Amino acid sequence: MIHEESIKKATTSDWSLHLEMRVGKLGAYAILLVLLLIYAIPLAFVLVVAVESNSQFMQNAAAWPSPLLLSNFPDAWVEGTFGSYFGNTLLYTVSIVVGSLVIATLAAFPIARGHVRGSNGFYLLFLSGLLLPQGLIPQFFVLNELGIYDTRVGYIALWISHIAFGIFILIGFIKGISSELDDAAAIDGCGYLRYIFQVIVPLLKPALAVVGLITAIRVWNDIIGPIIFLPSNGIKPISAGLFQFYSEYTAQWTLIASAVVITALPLVLLFLFTQRYIVAGITSGAIKG
Amino acid sequence: MGRAAGVWPYLCLVPALGFFLAFQLVPSLVTSIFSLTDYTGLPNTPIHWVGLQNYTELLSGSRHYLVQAIQVTAVFAVLVTGVQNGLAVLVAWLLNSRLRGRIAVRSLVFLPVVLGATINGLVWYVMFNPLSGPVTELLATFGVKSNLLGNTASALYAVIFVQIWANLGFSMMIFLAGMQGIPVEIYEAGVIDGTTPLAAFRNITIPLLAPSITINVLLAVIGSMTTYELIFVLTDGGPAFTSQTLGMYVFNQAFFGGNTLPGFAAAIAMVQFALVFAVVLVMQYYLRRREAVL
Numbered sequence: 157m158i159h160e161e162s163i164k165k166a167t168t169s170d171w172s173l174h175l176e177m178r179v180g181k182l183g184a185y186a187i188l189l190v191l192l193l194i195y196a197i198p199l200a201f202v203l204v205v206a207v208e209s210n211s212q213f214m215q216n217a218a219a220w221p222s223p224l225l226l227s228n229f230p231d232a233w234v235e236g237t238f239g240s241y242f243g244n245t246l247l248y249t250v251s252i253v254v255g256s257l258v259i260a261t262l263a264a265f266p267i268a269r270g271h272v273r274g275s276n277g278f279y280l281l282f283l284s285g286l287l288l289p290q291g292l293i294p295q296f297f298v299l300n301e302l303g304i305y306d307t308r309v310g311y312i313a314l315w316i317s318h319i320a321f322g323i324f325i326l327i328g329f330i331k332g333i334s335s336e337l338d339d340a341a342a343i344d345g346c347g348y349l350r351y352i353f354q355v356i357v358p359l360l361k362p363a364l365a366v367v368g369l370i371t372a373i374r375v376w377n378d379i380i381g382p383i384i385f386l387p388s389n390g391i392k393p394i395s396a397g398l399f400q401f402y403s404e405y406t407a408q409w410t411l412i413a414s415a416v417v418i419t420a421l422p423l424v425l426l427f428l429f430t431q432r433y434i435v436a437g438i439t440s441g442a443i444k445g
Numbered sequence: 446m447g448r449a450a451g452v453w454p455y456l457c458l459v460p461a462l463g464f465f466l467a468f469q470l471v472p473s474l475v476t477s478i479f480s481l482t483d484y485t486g487l488p489n490t491p492i493h494w495v496g497l498q499n500y501t502e503l504l505s506g507s508r509h510y511l512v513q514a515i516q517v518t519a520v521f522a523v524l525v526t527g528v529q530n531g532l533a534v535l536v537a538w539l540l541n542s543r544l545r546g547r548i549a550v551r552s553l554v555f556l557p558v559v560l561g562a563t564i565n566g567l568v569w570y571v572m573f574n575p576l577s578g579p580v581t582e583l584l585a586t587f588g589v590k591s592n593l594l595g596n597t598a599s600a601l602y603a604v605i606f607v608q609i610w611a612n613l614g615f616s617m618m619i620f621l622a623g624m625q626g627i628p629v630e631i632y633e634a635g636v637i638d639g640t641t642p643l644a645a646f647r648n649i650t651i652p653l654l655a656p657s658i659t660i661n662v663l664l665a666v667i668g669s670m671t672t673y674e675l676i677f678v679l680t681d682g683g684p685a686f687t688s689q690t691l692g693m694y695v696f697n698q699a700f701f702g703g704n705t706l707p708g709f710a711a712a713i714a715m716v717q718f719a720l721v722f723a724v725v726l727v728m729q730y731y732l733r734r735r736e737a738v739l
Contacts, residue, residue: 180642184539188550191536194610195553198568201579205571217577263461266454278458285465289671289718291472293479293486293699293707298472300488317468319461348453377561379674384700395563399678402567409574416567420560427559431552434559439618 205413213410228414232401236415240390241397247308248393249375252315253368260322260367261360265352267323268330269338279327285320292384299385306388314385315375322367325440329363330356366437369430376423394419480715484708486699492708499712510686510694511716518670518690518720521605525669529609530661533616534654538646540617541624551621555614565611566678570594573603600680601688608675612668616661623657624650659732666728670721677701691717 205213206228208221233239263282267275295314296305304310333356341351357364375393382396389400398419405411427434483495503511536554540547557565572580575592584591593603627650635645651658673692676682682689682697689697695717699710 177642181544184542184544187535187539188544188546192546192550192553195550195556197579198572198610199556202568202571214576218579218582259460259464262457266457271454272458278462281470282461282465285469288470288473289476289714289721290469291474291476292696293484293711293714294472294475295468296486296700296707297479297484298467300486313464314468317464319465320469323461348457352457373559373561377563379561379563379678380696383677395561398563398567402570409571409576412567413571416564416571420564423559423561423564424556427552427556431555435555435618438558438615439622 202413206417232411232415236401241394245393249372251312252375253371255316260319264323264326268327282320282323325367333359366433370437476711476714480711482708486707499709514691514694522669524605525608526665533620537617537620557611558614562674566675569607597685597687604676604679604688619661623654627653655736
């Protein structure tokens with residue numbers, strides 16, 4: 157009798173569990189759908205506005221544009237001098253990424269291997285760069301005093317100094333590379349620099365790719381930096397150029413939307429192809445920092 | 446190898462140390478010194494010591510702005526930290542499943558993290574536009590006629606919404622990484638015992654996620670108390686300073702307003718730093734203690 161009852165109980169609780177899971181699954185899909193809409197609609201709306209005429213925007217912005225007005229893109233490109241901004245961003249991104257990677261690798265190797273006295277102290281010193289607030293006002297003073305305020309060189313130098321993140325990731329990675337090779341190289345009398353660049357760097361490629369990608373995205377998205385340190389329009393990078401365009405064409409919604417699409421497109425493509433590395437880089441820097 | 450290389454390991458450190466000290470560490474530390482001067486930021490203008498004058502001015506003449514900025518920062522930080530992390534846990538939990546379409550949703554939610562403040566800000570600037578923005582039209586169907594970003598009552602909350610929209614993907618990814626580190630066996634044991642998914646979430650996932658929660662909450666608190674990029678793009682702290690956080694206040698005072706005064710702005714930055722430091726210290730204590738108990 158008792159036995160029977162417990163079986164009965166078990167089946168009812170099984171059945172209610174099943175129901176709860178069903179309802180739960182429906183609820184889960186409903187939440188995912190809402191989420192999808194909240195993220196897709198703004199992006200889709202900007203895409204639509206980017207290819208419609210001003211008059212249609214005023215009447216029914218969200219409707220499918222007819223006629224499809226692709227001329228917004230060249231209009232925004234020319235009026236906003238986006239060619240120049242793109243050129244500047246490319247120059248900044250390449251020099252900052254290459255410069256940061258070289259300098260960070262050079263510093264990370266001796267620290268990771270304990271080749272310098274007090275290497276733990278150096279490690280903590282660079283680590284402090286991830287925690288301390290950015291001293292914008294003194295930075296402004298330093299660049300002015302060095303005569304590199306509002307110059308390409310000043311902006312690049314400032315960005316290369318954001319090196320803590322790169323050193324941090326690279327040290328972690330180098331520690332995972334066996335040091336047996338180091339000793340073999342020492343016997344060979346292999347030069348220190350040559351050893352770093354010819355033996356360590358090829359092994360570091362995955363970590364360098366992650367650091368390089370994250371640095372590139374941060375430079376590409378920098379808005380406060382150029383506003384403060386690059387007031388001249390001719391040397392502004394893309395994000396600041398987009399902001400400049402928006403300040404000048406405040407009410408030209410369709411042109412602003414097409415400028416947003418122009419600026420976002422390279423980032424979206426980059427994201428599609430390197431998503432895994434980007435996510436790993438952004439979250440690992442955060443988790444360890 | 447280290448000894449044999451002689452001076453080379455030290456030379457390798459020089460470039461990184463040079464850039465880091467000159468443009469990061471020293472500037473970060475000397476903000477306090479600038480806060481005691483009348484630095485104007487103009488070239489060829491002498492800088493004078495003014496003692497605590499910037500601070501007394503901040504507490505007397507500019508008191509109203511300081512208090513308002515602190516209030517705005519508090520609302521911004523509490524709402525962003527709370528809602529962003531709460532939603533991120535929920536979304537990560539849903540995506541850490543075999544539901545269909547989870548990868549597409551995950552990528553889409555993370556995309557704004559890559560797009561950056563200017564693009565995210567302008568996307569929502571277009572969405573909020575008072576002429577035919579979808580948000581404006583949606584509100585109009587409920588009888589609310591409003592320009593969200595231009596209204597003193599709503600601007601801050603509109604900015605908070607966009608801030609959460611833009612950064613949800615970041616918190617979500619950290620939670621997802623944390624959830625994937627929880628052994629499947631624990632859930633399987635729960636299933637045998639007849640645990641419902643919701644109970645498993647409450648009794649297994651959340652307790653074992655404590656380290657990720659600590660990291661995410663701390664990052665969000667520090668981030669939301671110091672960030673202002675998105676606010677700058679959307680409202681520049683307006684209208685009538687109703688969305689001006691401390692970080693925005695520093696930036697506007699130092700570089701962007703009509704009458705910029707970097708020396709005075711440095712004093713605000715010091716107040717901001719002290720507040721962030723105090724809040725993080727207290728939160729760190731409670732979060733770590735909670736972790737230890739579990």
